[in-house]
Amino acid sequence: MSAADTTPDELKAILAAAATAATEWALRSAAERAAALTAVADALDAAATKLVPIAQEETFLAAGRLTGELKRTTFQLRLFAELLTDGGYLDARIDHADDAWPMGARPDIRRVLEPLGPVLVFAASNFPFAFSVMGGDSCSALAAGCSVVLKAHPGHPRLSAAVGRIAADALRAAGAPEGLLQLIYGTETGRDALLDPRIKAGAFTGSIAGGRALFDLATSRPEPIPFYGELGSVNPVFVTEAAAAGRGAEIVAEFVASYTLGAGQFCTKPGILLVPADSGMVEELSSAARPEAARLLNDRIHSGYLASLSGLLEHDAVDSLGATEGAFDAPPAPALTTTTASALLADPEGLITECFGPSALVATYRTDDELLAVARVLNGQLTATIQGEESDAVAPELVRLLAKKAGRVLWNQWPTGVSVTYAQQHGGPYPATTAPTSTSVGTAGITRFLRPVAYQGLPAHLLPAAVRDDNPLGVPQRVNGKLAGQ
Amino acid sequence: MSAADTTPDELKAILAAAATAATEWALRSAAERAAALTAVADALDAAATKLVPIAQEETFLAAGRLTGELKRTTFQLRLFAELLTDGGYLDARIDHADDAWPMGARPDIRRVLEPLGPVLVFAASNFPFAFSVMGGDSCSALAAGCSVVLKAHPGHPRLSAAVGRIAADALRAAGAPEGLLQLIYGTETGRDALLDPRIKAGAFTGSIAGGRALFDLATSRPEPIPFYGELGSVNPVFVTEAAAAGRGAEIVAEFVASYTLGAGQFCTKPGILLVPADSGMVEELSSAARPEAARLLNDRIHSGYLASLSGLLEHDAVDSLGATEGAFDAPPAPALTTTTASALLADPEGLITECFGPSALVATYRTDDELLAVARVLNGQLTATIQGEESDAVAPELVRLLAKKAGRVLWNQWPTGVSVTYAQQHGGPYPATTAPTSTSVGTAGITRFLRPVAYQGLPAHLLPAAVRDDNPLGVPQRVNGKLAGQ
Structure with a gap:
């Protein structure tokens, strides 16, 4: 009707x-x-x-x-x-x-x-x-x-x-x-x-x-x-080396739950996850259990989602990560793609873009400097998240850079689920708002x-x-x- | 230079x-x-x-x-x-x-x-x-x-x-x-x-x-x-019947001082004065002493001012009020023009416009309803002023209407001179800002x-x-x- x-x-x-x-x-x-x-x-x-x-x-x-x-x-x-x-x-x-x-x-x-x-x-x-x-x-x-x-x-x-x-x-x-x-x-x-x-x-x-x-x-x-x-927003998540080493498996499970919540149809869906290369997190993500396929809100969102996902997969620097069956079906099975931080830095416009639906891009980085460089090339975001340890030397500068780009900066939590409170801030520089x-x-x-x-x-x-x-x-x-x- | x-x-x-x-x-x-x-x-x-x-x-x-x-x-x-x-x-x-x-x-x-x-x-x-x-x-x-x-x-x-x-x-x-x-x-x-x-x-x-x-x-x-x-702003001033009857001469003197301050080159210059017809205020304004001509900020402002003033005087519903000698000289002598509230209501766009320099438009009204109607057709203003008496029956509705149109509403004061304070508001709906x-x-x-x-x-x-x-x-x-x- x-x-x-x-x-x-x-x-x-x-x-x-x-x-x-x-x-x-x-x-x-x-x-x-x-x-x-x-x-x-x-x-x-x-x-x-x-x-x-x-x-x-x-x-x-x-x-x-x-x-x-x-x-x-x-x-x-x-x-x-x-x-x-x-x-x-x-x-x-x-x-x-x-x-x-x-x-x-x-x-x-x-x-x-x-x-x-x-x-x-x-x-x-x-x-x-x-x-x-x-x-x-x-x-x-x-x-x-x-x-x-x-x-x-x-x-x-x-x-x-x-x-x-x-x-x-x-x-x-x-x-x-x-x-x-x-x-x-x-x-x-x-x-x-x-x-x-x-x-x-x-x-x-x-x-x-x-x-x-x-x-x-x-x-x-x-x-x-x-x-x-x-x-729109891609809501990047930055996993520090110490966090990956200490609780990589836990982060993987929480990340999958967050990016697939509501079939990924949240403006706060974590759309990019930055993980240390050689930390084993990519392998964990590749084999992590994902929830079942869920029908999207409507046909326009479904076709828009498939178009974004295909576009991303056609990018030279992007591959699928883990299971790909059903990603293009209706309803679409949750999907993951992967790239590197240096590719993000080389083509931020092409890779740091919202893909509204149940997928996310996992990017591997090699050094803290590379992580900070990604924070610097971000455009406006509703949220930006750090999965870190209190002793992380990179944390203060990362918080400072992300606060310039995002309306809400999270620490060891996930951006989906926006509580209605006195101190909530759901906004950010363009194109977030x-x-x-x-x-x-x-x-x-x-x-x-x-x-x-x-x-x-x-x-x-x-x-x-x-x-x-x-x-x-x-x-x-x-x-x-x-x-x-x- | x-x-x-x-x-x-x-x-x-x-x-x-x-x-x-x-x-x-x-x-x-x-x-x-x-x-x-x-x-x-x-x-x-x-x-x-x-x-x-x-x-x-x-x-x-x-x-x-x-x-x-x-x-x-x-x-x-x-x-x-x-x-x-x-x-x-x-x-x-x-x-x-x-x-x-x-x-x-x-x-x-x-x-x-x-x-x-x-x-x-x-x-x-x-x-x-x-x-x-x-x-x-x-x-x-x-x-x-x-x-x-x-x-x-x-x-x-x-x-x-x-x-x-x-x-x-x-x-x-x-x-x-x-x-x-x-x-x-x-x-x-x-x-x-x-x-x-x-x-x-x-x-x-x-x-x-x-x-x-x-x-x-x-x-x-x-x-x-x-x-x-x-x-821009015309900063209208509304003189109630009681105020005109009680202190018309005082209002005239203060108005002349305000609209000619700084040779009228203030964004808060009172550009329109609404006075009751038959209150004698028009005659008082016509004969009121005006300060001497003062040189304007620069040639562009001077020529812009003369163009606005000529345009206004060419309007069928507008006449000069009082002395006109020197109004178009360099430096320009302070000038006044006059019209009626009904003309303002008939052509608000043509008549309620900023004329940046030492002149103002005096408009006569016949009833409180007409005064309120003018308040309703105003566009966004930095200020709007009431010269009234506390017992004025029209005042509450007039304040309410003007607060919808202006950033600052004044009572028995003049808009020029914007104090820098904690509670100051210098703004207003477009085109004021x-x-x-x-x-x-x-x-x-x-x-x-x-x-x-x-x-x-x-x-x-x-x-x-x-x-x-x-x-x-x-x-x-x-x-x-x-x-x-x-």
Whole structure:
């Protein structure tokens, strides 16, 4: 089943409603917004036994994985509800008037973050709950006080419609304005919506090509808008000599589990593993047990995956590693390829590229200098991982180099599985994202949909509550440069 | 005198040095960076009697104004040095591992803001100190830990060279890496530099056309980068009926002082004044004393100003207001034009446009609804001002509408004179800026040049100091979602 594209007339009405809803929603208190998000979480949890089977039918992901993903999604809604109650995300600042300010008398200025307006969210295919209709982008935009127009992913239309309906009903019942969350369908509709002046920000999770095209549209508008695209990443893993020597077999087993998780359809899949040559790890990887073949999300992802894998295998410097049976079947059996670090350095563009599906490239290196050189030629990454020992001499420089290239640097852990927390950072320099200064997972993601406004000399009754001296909301305030209470 | 354009070979060496300097500078402690900024401030203050006369010769701005601007510039450097010592700008977050985290066990994650890399700053003409070589953009980029390539403005080449030399010497003497601040000259050189992959962010203050062209370049790169352009604004002022009745004469005098300040060459110049029809304010404005003609910054600004003013006067709905002698002379005498709110509503694009120089448009309105309607058709603004009385029934809705359009909303004050403080917000939706979520004045401006990095599971000795449990820098840390100490 596929949903019919939203017509231009329908889109017109949807955008008008989104603008009205944004105005009303921005006026609601943080407590009202928090209650509405919690109501959506409760309603989705209550519908789990109905939603998970639909998701399974449409995406071929396992029921356990989908149940966990829904739990993550509703947890996320409740976490953002808490964030609203705390109010620290508002970055409330109060500067009292000060005649003795060294550059000259300063006026009374108060600054607080306010919602950007209607946000257009493009849903992803690989997380039908957590990065789709009520995923992290929608959640943080709604929490920020924005309305959301959600471009549904064609990979799971029935699930999108069901989640959209449940969420909209729950929002309505919680007193949220009509039109706060609306779904649209169709590629052209999404592009048209992105170009509409009422849309004030875009968010996207998907491929580099798709995300870049939308970023280009968003920045080409008469009024360019922020566009938060989370695109592609190879998530390299660097195994030091000491780690390979000490726990090579364990690393191999964990790596196989990580790159094949969800049939390799994670933006954080470790796509390149750097191992010391002559450490025996290549042989271990070659013979390591791999999970069974699993069906991919849809035909386009399957054919795209096969094309990337074939392209890689046609590269002079790349060979298969271990079993190759079934790698090109449907469903595809997990596969491994191999090359050398010097080949990566000779052709980074050709070899350090995302291959979205159940395969990874194992590259052997000879010296720590070669390992550091690979870190230097990386482009932007969501994650970069070190499997090392605390005594590794190469570690400090490797951490420093990887922090320049990636949004998240891991030590002796695996990048798949992105916890939703206060300190999470899911982002990175292009092409990992189109907005390196932001995150699409974790509570800091709310900042994407807020802009600062300063109020100079306003009487108390005209000020937003968050920057009033009596602080009726009890939010953290930075007063004259210092956090109050510190 | 004009400086020779930087050659492609020179630019190559400059960019290479900027990249090396960025790597070294990012490793320096906050204390070292603070000391270096303070050293620059001291050196510029010490050279005031030498620098101000050069600025006067090159810009025709008054000595008093320039002396104040230099004071602002060095104050700003010292304020950012303080900010570095405080460390709150790092937004340090620590989530300890938690097996009971509701969505599933969470790992140890620590997140901190780190420098983006070399920043290209385009200097402005109208603030030869405060928005030029060592202005707010350079200051916040250097404070953030980035190196700066500074595209000098051709309007004050000798001053640029002198400030650049003094600053670079002071930085060197304070132990900063070579190449931390370098000047380049020439429009083409600036464009070439912006397209270089080593440049990781751009900052600009100037015209809409110039800024948009650079924004388009920055976003069209293979690796698009953040581009913080502060462009144009008309900074409308809304005078309520009660304010006009109560203190019309005072408002007129203050308005004239504000729109003619610095010969009207401020991005915060109040370019439109909305006054109640039949309030007598138009007559007061018509006969109000205006300051003497003052020479504009350069011939291009002068001819651009005359073109905008003529264009406006050719509009069917616009007339001159009061004295017109000398308005088109060199130097141009301050001028006023007049129209109605209904004309603004009928042709917002034609009438609500920046006219950079000593003139402003006075628009009469008949009802509060008309006043609110004008607020609704505004495009993005740096500032919007209300001259009102606390009892004004229109004020709450007017504040709300203006906060959606402007970065700073003022009450019974004037937008010219942007204090550098913790809560300042100098920004706004396009075309006020190309980055509505940021500010180019005030301590929050440092965030433009930082990106978050999360560290997952790292041993303490590999973590940045700001996110270590022992907090050796004593920076504010948000631990498990709560600000430590609160």
